[in-house]
Structures are given as structure tokens and as C-alpha cells.
Amino acid sequence: MAADLRFAHLSEVDSTNEEARRRALAGERGPIWIHADRQSAGRGRRGRAWTDAGGNLFATGLYTLDTGTERAAQLSFAAALAVSEVALAAGVDPALVTLKWPNDVLIGGAKCAGILLESGSLPDRRLWLAVGIGINLASHPEGTERPATDLSVHADTLSPEAAVQILAARFQTWFERWRDHGFAPLRDAWLARVHGLGERCEVRLDQETLTGVFADLTPDGRLRLDLADGTRRYIAAGDVFFPMAGRS
Ligand SMILES: O=C(O)CCCC[C@@H]1SC[C@@H]2NC(=O)N[C@@H]21
Numbered sequence: 001m002a003a004d005l006r007f008a009h010l011s012e013v014d015s016t017n018e019e020a021r022r023r024a025l026a027g028e029r030g031p032i033w034i035h036a037d038r039q040s041a042g043r044g045r046r047g048r049a050w051t052d053a054g055g056n057l058f059a060t061g062l063y064t065l066d067t068g069t070e071r072a073a074q075l076s077f078a079a080a081l082a083v084s085e086v087a088l089a090a091g092v093d094p095a096l097v098t099l100k101w102p103n104d105v106l107i108g109g110a111k112c113a114g115i116l117l118e119s120g121s122l123p124d125r126r127l128w129l130a131v132g133i134g135i136n137l138a139s140h141p142e143g144t145e146r147p148a149t150d151l152s153v154h155a156d157t158l159s160p161e162a163a164v165q166i167l168a169a170r171f172q173t174w175f176e177r178w179r180d181h182g183f184a185p186l187r188d189a190w191l192a193r194v195h196g197l198g199e200r201c202e203v204r205l206d207q208e209t210l211t212g213v214f215a216d217l218t219p220d221g222r223l224r225l226d227l228a229d230g231t232r233r234y235i236a237a238g239d240v241f242f243p244m245a246g247r248s
Pocket residue numbers: 014015016017018039041042043044045046048050057058059060113114115116132133134135
């Protein structure tokens with residue numbers, strides 16, 4: 001049965017993920033979507049900052065799960081699917097919307113959103129999960145290592161208020177599919193929009209950088225990278241770069 005979606009709107013916060021963490025530790029069990037007009041200390045993946053360029057969506061869905069962190073990480077694919085559906089709802093040409101492992105949503109090859117999952121243990125051994133999502137609705141940073149874009153470049157401008165409603169509803173649908181049927185439906189939907197499958201790429205890990213072919217998405221969400229020496233690597237976390245022109 002679908003959960004009632006709750007929302008908390010803040011005019012300014014350090015980070016909606018941090019606010020979700022505070023609320024989880026204070027006893028909030030969700031699902032609740034916390035969204036803010038401005039973030040003063042937005043954070044991105046791998047310790048990077050997430051800047052506030054104005055008019056964009058900063059939102060975090062707080063959930064409580066009976067599962068471990070590895071399986072919970074599959075929900076980053078649910079988040080990417082939900083973001084892609086926000087772009088489609090705004091009127092972006094579906095042919096331009098692709099998904100890059102693990103959770104980047106691209107429009108015409110440029111990144112239009114960021115997703116950061118954070119979690120922690122509760123006293124009852126369950127997990128609180130913060131699904132942090134920033135969508136570039138009206139503006140995007142310039143001069144980034146990988147090209148960035150925003151929805152207003154490709155469609156009518158969507159307000160943050162409208163976007164968070166669509167985002168939360170679409171995420172909830174994918175969450176329930178994952179909860180009831182496992183990762184397979186998410187994997188199928190994600191692969192239908194996959195970016196760069198079968199192409200050469202560079203994968204940056206904490207301690208090493210690998211080059212190979214993005215050969216598959218495993219049944220549990222890892223990237224299978226086929227190296228030139230014939231070995232296969234299964235990657236659970238990393239940054240993927242497609243070096244060819246026009247690719248991010
Ligand atoms: O590096 C990335 O691509 C992930 C960026 C995630 C940004 C969002 S904005 C809402 C939420 N609050 C944060 O501090 N970060 C996430």
C-alpha cells in the first residue's frame with residue numbers, strides 16, 4: 001500500500017541531508033521529504049560540495065529500512081529513475097535523458113542532478129536512509145570537470161515546489177517496487193535509459209583508476225568493467241568518465 005507522503009519545507013538549511021540526519025536521530029522515521037530554498041553547506045559525493053546556483057531543488061527523502069547499507073544503496077537507482085521522470089514531466093525530450101552509473105541523470109550528455117545517499121544505524125538496528133537529491137531546475141554551475149545543464153535549458157521551467165511533489169511520488173513508486181519485488185524492476189528500467197553501455201570508460205576509485213569497457217550492470221547494481229587484460233572487475237562505488245567527445 002502506498003505511504004502518505006509528508007513534506008517539510010525550509011527556507012534555508014545547511015544541508016537537507018544533514019537536516020534528515022538530525023531528524024532521524026531525534027526520532028523521525030519517515031517517509032518525509034525535506035526540501036529547502038537554499039543550502040549553505042550542500043554536500044556532494046566523495047566529499048565534494050554541492051553549490052547553490054539559485055532556483056534549484058534541494059531535497060532529501062528520509063526513510064527507515066530493515067535492510068543493510070549495501071542493499072539500501074540500490075535505492076540510488078530509484079532516485080535516478082525518479083529524477084529522470086521529473087525531467088520528462090517538465091517536457092524534456094525523452095531521447096535526451098540518459099542514466100550514467102551509478103546515479104547520474106544526464107540530459108544530452110550533461111549532468112542535470114546530483115544524488116547522495118547517507119545512512120546510519122538506529123538503536124533498534126534498523127537503518128535511517130537519507131536520499132539527497134539536487135536537481136538543476138533553473139541554473140547550473142559553469143566550468144565543471146564534466147558538463148552540466150539544467151532543465152530550463154531543455155523545457156519549461158519547473159518550480160522547486162512542483163518538482164519535489166513529482167520527485168517524491170515517483171521515488172515512492174520505485175521504492176515500493178524495490179521493497180516488494182527486489183532490484184530487478186529498477187535494473188530493467190535503468191538499463192532502458194543507460195548511458196555508455198559497451199563503451200570504454202575510466203573508473204576512478206578511492207585508491208586506483210581503472211580503464212575498461214562498461215560491460216554490464218550486475219543483478220545487485222554493481223558495474224562490470226572488462227579490462228584489456230581479459231579480467232573483469234565488479235565496482236560497487238566509483239566515478240565513471242566516458243572520455244569520448246560529447247560524453248561526460
Ligand atoms: O555529488 C553529487 O552528484 C551529489 C550531490 C547531491 C546534492 C544534494 S542537494 C540535496 C541534498 N543535500 C545535500 O547536502 N546534498 C544533497
